[in-house]
Amino acid sequence: MSYQSSQRIGIIAAFSKPEAHVLGERIAAWLRARGHTPIPEQALHTTDAGDVDAIVVLGGDGLMMRAANNFPDIPLLGINFGKVGFLALVEQQDWELAIEALVNGEFTIEESSTLSATLLRQGKRWDQGWAINDVVIRSGNRMVDVELYIDGYWVNTYPGDGMIVSTPRGSTAYCMAAGGPILTSRVRGFAVVPINCHSPIRTPMIASEDVTIELVLTNDHDAQLTLDGRSTIDLGLGDTVMIERGKHTFQLVEIGRNNFYEAVRTKFNFQIRPDAIPTRSLEQQEAFRRRLTRS
Numbered sequence: 001m002s003y004q005s006s007q008r009i010g011i012i013a014a015f016s017k018p019e020a021h022v023l024g025e026r027i028a029a030w031l032r033a034r035g036h037t038p039i040p041e042q043a044l045h046t047t048d049a050g051d052v053d054a055i056v057v058l059g060g061d062g063l064m065m066r067a068a069n070n071f072p073d074i075p076l077l078g079i080n081f082g083k084v085g086f087l088a089l090v091e092q093q094d095w096e097l098a099i100e101a102l103v104n105g106e107f108t109i110e111e112s113s114t115l116s117a118t119l120l121r122q123g124k125r126w127d128q129g130w131a132i133n134d135v136v137i138r139s140g141n142r143m144v145d146v147e148l149y150i151d152g153y154w155v156n157t158y159p160g161d162g163m164i165v166s167t168p169r170g171s172t173a174y175c176m177a178a179g180g181p182i183l184t185s186r187v188r189g190f191a192v193v194p195i196n197c198h199s200p201i202r203t204p205m206i207a208s209e210d211v212t213i214e215l216v217l218t219n220d221h222d223a224q225l226t227l228d229g230r231s232t233i234d235l236g237l238g239d240t241v242m243i244e245r246g247k248h249t250f251q252l253v254e255i256g257r258n259n260f261y262e263a264v265r266t267k268f269n270f271q272i273r274p275d276a277i278p279t280r281s282l283e284q285q286e287a288f289r290r291r292l293t294r295s
Helices: 018-033 041-046 061-070 092-103 260-267 282-294
Strands: 008-013 037-040 054-059 076-080 108-121 124-131 134-139 144-150 153-160 162-166 189-194 205-208 213-217 223-227 230-235 240-254
Touching (some): 008 018, 018 054, 037 041, 054 061, 076 092, 108 230, 124 230, 134 240, 144 189, 162 213
Parallel strands (some): 008 054, 054 076, 076 240
Antiparallel strands (some): 108 124, 134 223, 144 153, 162 189
């Protein structure tokens, strides 16, 4: 078996999962035996992480997002130790095949847009960071009124539990749970989803990723700003959260063919009839895709 020139591969294992650390050590030994350099997480924080070729993440989707936030714009290969595994695509028993494909360059990268959030308060601006999945205004114990503006145009005011702005990558997370749409692979837009809106005007919408989205709190009830589930700051009357496409990208390593629709169906238990069989065989589906490619 021929390998590419020596590579530097970061390894991040979930803190709470001893079995992830055990596999991380096996992967490190595998890499060293083939002339590559494994970089543990603590070393990634103390050296220039931009020098690594990729990072292997052993955990669930939450750890994948933490890794992406800490080490932006670096390809991530996720080995699933979580429950869903929508970002951590490789199952544990397949780790060796996946690592071999990674160091041999036999993979693709799905690059996803991110969101940046800025707080505007009393004429001042505070950068709140960036998110892979979503930027959320969430109410406290009382309903909040959120005005939505897109590129400076007032869309509507939404009374309820807050508002979600989601990337396509995050559309299968809080966005979906709140009744928002799933944005399929390679869609270039952001979902804007009211949370438990106390109004008939509650339909989610999809905005181009090139727009500027502003969320303005117009009543004096407590709320909080969260990015990918991380609380950043408390919000109050008159605060504006400005959301735009982030400068960073989320780079997901995919080994082999990734069937987005199968992942949605299986990982989220959408098989209401688990014994259902599609009317098209796998061969017919493949033939149809080939016809689309030629047309």
